[in-house]
Amino acid sequence: MNEKVISVHNLVKKFGSFxxxxxxxxxxxxxxxxxFLGANGAGKTTAIRILSGLSRxxxxxxxxxxxxxxxQPEQIKKNIGYMCQKFSLYEDLTVxxxxxxxxxxxGMKKQLIRDRTKNLLERLRFEEYGDRLIASLPLGLKQKxxxxxxxxxxxxxxxxxxxxxxxxxxxxxxxxxxxxxTAARGITVFVTTHYMxxxxxxxxxxIMNEGKIEALDTPAGLKQKYQAGSxxxxxxxxxxxxxx
Amino acid sequence: xxxxxxxVKKEFLHIFRDFRTMVILFxxxxxxxxxxxxxVSTDLKNxxxxxLDLSKDEMTQKLSDKICSSGFFKRGENxxxxxxxxxxxRGNKIKxxxxxxxxxSAKLISEGKATVNIITDGSEPNMATMATNxxxxxxxxxxxxxxxxxxxxxxxxxxxxxMFYNPSLKSQHMFVPGVITLxxxxxxxxxxxxxxxxxxxxxxxxxLLVSPLKPIQIILGKIVPYFIxxxxxxxxxxxxxxxxxxxxVKGSVVLLLAEAMLYILMSLSLGILxxxxxxxxxxxxxxxxxxxxxxxxLLSGFIYPIENMPKAYDWVSAIMPPRYFIIIIxxxxxxxxxxxxxxxxxxxxxxxxxxxxxxxxxKFNIRLQ
Amino acid sequence: MRTILYLIRKEFIQIFRDKFLxxxxxxxxxxxxxxxxxxxxxxxxxxxLCVVDKDLSxxxxxxxxxxxxxTFFKVRHATFSEREANxxxxxxxxxxxxxxxxxxxxxxxxxTPTKLMASANAINAMNAQLSWAYLNGVIIDYNxxxxxxxxxxxxxxxxxxxxxTNRYWYNEMLNYNFYMQPGILGILVLAIGFILAGLNLVxxxxxxxxxxxNVTPVxxxxxxxxxxxxxxxxxxxxxxxxxxxxxxxFNVPFVGSMGLLxxxxxxxxxxxxxxxxxxxxxxxxxxxxxxxxxxxxIIFILMSGIxxxxxxxxxxxxxxxxxxxxxxxxxxxxxxxxxxxxxxDIRTEFLALVLFAIATTxxxxxxxxxxx
Numbered sequence: 001m002n003e004k005v006i007s008v009h010n011l012v013k014k015f016g017s018f019x020x021x022x023x024x025x026x027x028x029x030x031x032x033x034x035x036f037l038g039a040n041g042a043g044k045t046t047a048i049r050i051l052s053g054l055s056r057x058x059x060x061x062x063x064x065x066x067x068x069x070x071x072q073p074e075q076i077k078k079n080i081g082y083m084c085q086k087f088s089l090y091e092d093l094t095v096x097x098x099x100x101x102x103x104x105x106x107g108m109k110k111q112l113i114r115d116r117t118k119n120l121l122e123r124l125r126f127e128e129y130g131d132r133l134i135a136s137l138p139l140g141l142k143q144k145x146x147x148x149x150x151x152x153x154x155x156x157x158x159x160x161x162x163x164x165x166x167x168x169x170x171x172x173x174x175x176x177x178x179x180x181x182t183a184a185r186g187i188t189v190f191v192t193t194h195y196m197x198x199x200x201x202x203x204x205x206x207i208m209n210e211g212k213i214e215a216l217d218t219p220a221g222l223k224q225k226y227q228a229g230s231x232x233x234x235x236x237x238x239x240x241x242x243x244x
Numbered sequence: 245x246x247x248x249x250x251x252v253k254k255e256f257l258h259i260f261r262d263f264r265t266m267v268i269l270f271x272x273x274x275x276x277x278x279x280x281x282x283x284v285s286t287d288l289k290n291x292x293x294x295x296l297d298l299s300k301d302e303m304t305q306k307l308s309d310k311i312c313s314s315g316f317f318k319r320g321e322n323x324x325x326x327x328x329x330x331x332x333x334r335g336n337k338i339k340x341x342x343x344x345x346x347x348x349s350a351k352l353i354s355e356g357k358a359t360v361n362i363i364t365d366g367s368e369p370n371m372a373t374m375a376t377n378x379x380x381x382x383x384x385x386x387x388x389x390x391x392x393x394x395x396x397x398x399x400x401x402x403x404x405x406x407m408f409y410n411p412s413l414k415s416q417h418m419f420v421p422g423v424i425t426l427x428x429x430x431x432x433x434x435x436x437x438x439x440x441x442x443x444x445x446x447x448x449x450x451x452l453l454v455s456p457l458k459p460i461q462i463i464l465g466k467i468v469p470y471f472i473x474x475x476x477x478x479x480x481x482x483x484x485x486x487x488x489x490x491x492x493v494k495g496s497v498v499l500l501l502a503e504a505m506l507y508i509l510m511s512l513s514l515g516i517l518x519x520x521x522x523x524x525x526x527x528x529x530x531x532x533x534x535x536x537x538x539x540x541x542l543l544s545g546f547i548y549p550i551e552n553m554p555k556a557y558d559w560v561s562a563i564m565p566p567r568y569f570i571i572i573i574x575x576x577x578x579x580x581x582x583x584x585x586x587x588x589x590x591x592x593x594x595x596x597x598x599x600x601x602x603x604x605x606x607k608f609n610i611r612l613q
Numbered sequence: 614m615r616t617i618l619y620l621i622r623k624e625f626i627q628i629f630r631d632k633f634l635x636x637x638x639x640x641x642x643x644x645x646x647x648x649x650x651x652x653x654x655x656x657x658x659x660x661x662l663c664v665v666d667k668d669l670s671x672x673x674x675x676x677x678x679x680x681x682x683x684t685f686f687k688v689r690h691a692t693f694s695e696r697e698a699n700x701x702x703x704x705x706x707x708x709x710x711x712x713x714x715x716x717x718x719x720x721x722x723x724x725t726p727t728k729l730m731a732s733a734n735a736i737n738a739m740n741a742q743l744s745w746a747y748l749n750g751v752i753i754d755y756n757x758x759x760x761x762x763x764x765x766x767x768x769x770x771x772x773x774x775x776x777x778t779n780r781y782w783y784n785e786m787l788n789y790n791f792y793m794q795p796g797i798l799g800i801l802v803l804a805i806g807f808i809l810a811g812l813n814l815v816x817x818x819x820x821x822x823x824x825x826x827n828v829t830p831v832x833x834x835x836x837x838x839x840x841x842x843x844x845x846x847x848x849x850x851x852x853x854x855x856x857x858x859x860x861x862x863f864n865v866p867f868v869g870s871m872g873l874l875x876x877x878x879x880x881x882x883x884x885x886x887x888x889x890x891x892x893x894x895x896x897x898x899x900x901x902x903x904x905x906x907x908x909x910x911i912i913f914i915l916m917s918g919i920x921x922x923x924x925x926x927x928x929x930x931x932x933x934x935x936x937x938x939x940x941x942x943x944x945x946x947x948x949x950x951x952x953x954x955x956x957x958d959i960r961t962e963f964l965a966l967v968l969f970a971i972a973t974t975x976x977x978x979x980x981x982x983x984x985x
Contacts (some may be wrong), residue, residue, distance in 0.1 A: 052828050055984050073984070074830055082828040086821050092630050093623065104619025107827045133630075264896075268904040275912065282927065284915060286655070286739050289925035302954045307775070309709045333782060335953045336944055339924075352775065366784030367951035369792050370655045373920055377746070382776045401721070401759070402728050403752045407735035408702060434907070438900050450867075483860055525899045526812050527633050533907065534641055534804050538649060538797065547920050548653040549737055551708075559651050571705070578736055581703060605780050 003030040005157055005183055005188045006051060009155070013046050020046040020056075022211040023060070027155075028072035028190060033183050035202030036192040041237060042208040044192040045161055049163035051190065052159045053077045065156045078106075081150035081187075084161035088146035091135040096134055097125065111161075113152075120148050140171030145179065156169060158182065160191040166196065176201050194230035203233065207238050214238045247457060251465035255453075261471055273427045273477050279322070280419035286547075288374045288414065291339040292320040299348035307360070311342065320518050333365050333483050340364040340375045341492055409578050420485045421573040422546035424504070425566045427481075428474055429511040429540055430532070435470045436515025437528040445524050459608055467512045474508045493507050495578030503576065503590065507569045507611055513600035514565075520607035540566050565596045616831060620839030624813070638809070642801035643853050643858060649797050650863060654789040660744040662692040663698050663707040672716025676755055676797065680711070685747050702734055709733050709744050721759065724790045783868075783951045790863040795946035796919040798855040802848045803939065806882055807910060808903075810844040811889035816900045818893075827983040837978045841886045849875065866954035877959070880966045881942040887973030888938075894980040901902065913939040938969050 006028035013021040020043045028034045038044045046169060051064050053073030062069035067080035089098045096117060103113035120125050134142060143163060150157050160179075164172045176198070183189050183203075191202070196202040198204045199219060206216040215222055215238055219231055226234045293311070297304050314320045320338045323329060329341050332588060345351070347472040354356040362379050395426040411416045434452035440463075443449040452462050461501040478501070493500055515532065522528040542548060543557070546565035550557065561567050575581045583590070630637040655875050662680060666673050680686045689707055692698055701707045712730040720727035731748055735741035817823040826836060852875070859865040889906060896902035915921075916930070917939040923931065934940055939960040948954035956963065 023919070053984075054824070054828055074832070077828055077965045078830040080828070082825070084826075085823065089825075090822055091820075092627050097623070099624055101619055102829070104622075105616055105831055107616065189980070258704075262898075262901065264901050265904050268908055272904075272908055272911070275908070276915075279912065279915060283923040283930040285925050286921050287925050288922065291922070294666050305652075330782075332950045334948065335946055335958045336954070357774055357776060359778060362777060362779040364779065364781050365952075366781030366787055367792060367947045368922075369781075369784060369787045370790050372784075372787060373656075376779045376781075380779075383775055383777050390775075401752055401756055402726055403731060403749055404750075405731040405733060407733055407741055407745075408739075409739070410735035410738055413735055413738035413742060415738055417738065430907075434903065438903065442900070471937065489946075491743060522633070523676075524631070526629070526809075526816065529640075529808060529812060529903050530634060530637060531898065533808060533903070534801075538645055538802065539912070542649050542653050547657065549657075549740055551740075552658055553652045554656050554658075554743060560648065560652070574736055579703060585704060601933075606781050 005030050009061040012058045014058045031186050033189045033203045035199050035205040038208035039197045043211040048159050050159050052082045080155045081155040083146050083150040085165040087140045089134045094131050096130045102149050109125035140167050157188040170228040199231040247462045252468045256469045262527045273481050276423045281489050285415045288316050290318045293317045293340045294320040294323050296323040296343045298346045301349040304344040304348040311382050365424050416489045421570050424481050425569045431517040432511030434532045436512050437518035437532050440519035441525045441528040478504045493577050495576040500576045503572050510597040513597050516604045519598045520604045545570050570591050617835050624843040645879040650793045659687045661689045661707040662686045663710045665698050665712040667715045672718035675711045703811045717801045737776050791865050794865045802851050806844045806848040807889045810886045811893040811902050814893040815896050815899050834978050845882045867948035874949045877945045880970050884938050884969035887977050890977040914936050917943050919943050920932050941965050
């Protein structure tokens with residue numbers, strides 16, 4: 001846990017006069033599961049979009065996978081995977097066609113794509129779904145598949161933006177098992193969520209409120225510091241300081 | 245009823261919020277009317293012609309000057325030999341070549357006869373016929389000047405013509421009805437089919453269907469705003485044609501607007517029908533635009549008169565609703581005739597409307613079960 | 614390069630997965646071409662004539678029989694009442710009325726000038742003028758006959774006459790199909806590519822899949838090319854099918870080089886597909902694209918010179934029309950197919966299309982943002 005894969009200093013993102021990210025600073029290490037916790041509109045998605053090269057920071061230093069988010073966003077994109085809740089995969093393509101497409105985009109050899117496809121489908125017990133259209137799959141399967149496709153090319157970091165939104169608890173559990181396996185392979189997982197229980201599964205959690213990082217530590221460390229029984233309590237204390 | 249009004253209001257808000265669509269909704273009819281009023285016309289003007297003058301005498305000079313000063317033709321580069329004709333026509337720089345034979349004046353005086361040969365570019369048949377006809381007419385005029393006396397004196401029977409409904413022979417009389425007809429059907433069918441398939445595609449239709457609104461109310465809510473907007477479009481076009489082209493509604497304005505409402509309703513029903521057969525917006529757009537644009541422009545009698553088409557096309561164009569509306573609008577607007585002259589067309593449009601609504605209701609109900 | 618191939622493959626799968634669209638992109642142009650091409654012509658087949666003969670003399674009958682004999686006029690109605698004739702005109706039952714006044718035959722016998730009155734429905738000014746010109750021609754002929762009969766007895770003094778002969782090159786019989794087929798085919802190919810490509814990009818925006826693309830290392834030009842190439846290929850297939858069917862059904866000649874036509878069509882398609890994508894980068898929803906696209910398309914088509922002559926447009930409009938790519942391809946199609954023009958003949962048009970293609974694709978690549 002010493003190789004820094006993400007390094008952020010004083011990241012600021014403004015939309016007009018609205019400050020979406022207000023001087024964020026943090027580091028993320030290789031193989032870590034790093035959680036970004038916050039209410040809707042706290043600035044999580046803005047930050048994750050900057051880190052994955054979809055959006056440019058207004059100011060501050062942002063280094064992802066060794067590349068500068070100001071100048072080398074396309075280099076960053078080569079080394080990351082990304083998945084968001086709003087969209088998973090092309091609905092009118094089959095499972096295999098989607099995998100083939102993304103594998104091809106990341107420049108993987110055909111044979112390698114085939115091997116990994118087989119592997120992936122077996123692991124997910126998905127074999128019979130290979131030729132089904134994404135549109136015909138239930139949401140939970142889609143999300144698991146989208147995650148698998150996001151790490152198909154073995155990126156250094158994978159960004160997950162509220163990956164489990166709208167999914168049932170059992171699938172969420174399975175999803176997190178996949179996240180653990182991925183992290184164990186040395187892929188850093190950067191995940192945003194507003195499910196408090198999910199934050200407990202992370203190695204380290206940062207809690208965002210109104211564009212600022214209010215706290216950053218391991219779940220245990222946070223609970224200790226705020227003398228709370230769960231991350232949820234920690235969050236409520238941070239988000240509504242006056243009420244407690 | 246109150247629910248319906250709330251729903252109609254919501255649909256109106258959707259439309260008005262999309263500023264760009266609103267602008268284009270009014271820009272398209274306006275632009276088309278001005279385009280046809282001021283820009284495109286089927287008349288011959290300034291066609292470039294080249295001369296191959298093998299004689300180069302006073303007579304050919306006079307005749308070629310007469311041709312070029314007519315306003316129909318513009319003098320292009322002079323050709324030197326027969327070999328120059330093909331490259332000149334092939335390069336598309338000129339529309340026609342006029343050839344004066346050798347010893348033109350001498351022959352005319354000694355033999356009383358000389359020949360002008362016109363070669364036109366048949367790859368544009370319309371231009372070719374027009375150019376040939378106009379040049380021939382100019383030459384005929386020149387002939388009668390040569391004969392000394394005016395042409396009239398030589399003629400025993402003198403014909404006169406009255407051009408009915410359009411004494412100044414303006415092409416707007418053709419195009420204003422055409423533009424209204426074309427725009428209404430395309431915009432209405434397109435708009436309704438898109439807005440309904442959109443709800444289907446994004447799954448919001450389900451939400452509407454479980455609401456206490458009846459299906460018929462949902463459909464009504466969708467089309468009422470477009471009905472009103474289209475009517476505004478018609479009024480804009482009529483005002484433009486009145487004040488810009490000086491082409492007023494000769495017959496009853498009330499009758500014209502009533503017929504326009506019927507036509508709009510027909511077009512909206514057609515849009516609903518399209519939306520029931522298409523699964524995605526892409527399909528709806530494809531059907532209403534690629535499928536309908538050219539047939540409406542070409543088969544409705546908008547630019548090309550139906551009478552000129554081969555016999556079988558009476559049947560093909562019989563199933564094109566625009567054909568009937570063009571007849572109605574020409575009658576009421578330009579000829580100033582009353583309902584008695586257009587009741588048949590009105591009936592046919594009504595049947596089209598009922599047919600489209602009936603078919604879509606059936607489709608809609610089947611889908612709900 | 615491999616990346617583009619994967620993207621193109623994806624587009625093709627998506628296009629043909631939609632059963633309706635997959636068929637429609639080939640069926641619609643073929644069917645429409647077959648139906649529309651023979652229909653559109655300015656050539657007047659026949660004019661419905663109503664004769665009001667108030668004279669009923671030998672002379673008036675001679676004139677009417679001359680009209681009956683012409684293939685152009687169909688004498689549909691004969692009446693003695695002017696009101697009835699006007700009503701027929703009102704009801705569109707006839708296009709032209711010829712009134713022969715009482716005393717027509719007598720005047721001719723006496724050698725005094727006499728008048729004929731014609732009334733035309735001039736809503737379609739072009740048709741009215743043309744029918745009038747034909748009627749006039751018949752009457753002039755009739756005059757000449759009268760004159761010849763009279764002069765026949767006396768000595769014939771030659772009036773100098775310039776005769777006009779004419780020929781139509783490249784299309785001797787003035788077959789309108791030869792003119793319309795390349796034009797209508799061109800419009801259909803344009804419309805299909807333009808709408809599909811534009812909608813395709815906006816749709817990815819609307820449902821959000823474009824975001825997933827934006828976060829991959831796919832380059833901007835690769836993405837835009839992957840949206841152009843499939844529709845270019847479909848357009849060219851449509852074109853080839855259209856040409857083959859045009860040849861089989863309408864016997865449209867193909868004088869020039871097939872390769873040249875396809876080269877030009879490729880450049881043209883790239884230009885308009887680029888424009889479609891450019892418009893779609895400005896649009897948020899398919900509806901917005903559609904209306905902007907529809908606006909451009911209908912103006913491009915109506916100002917393309919296929920339905921109305923370009924030369925009769927005012928100067929300023931002709932200048933604006935320099936920016937209309939459809940003008941160039943319409944001209945090129947006709948020139949290459951019917952006249953056998955070479956690349957040298959069409960160099961200006963070709964160059965214009967190349968510039969267009971470069972401009973629209975570059976702008977589209979530039980306008981397309983991988984960042985939100």
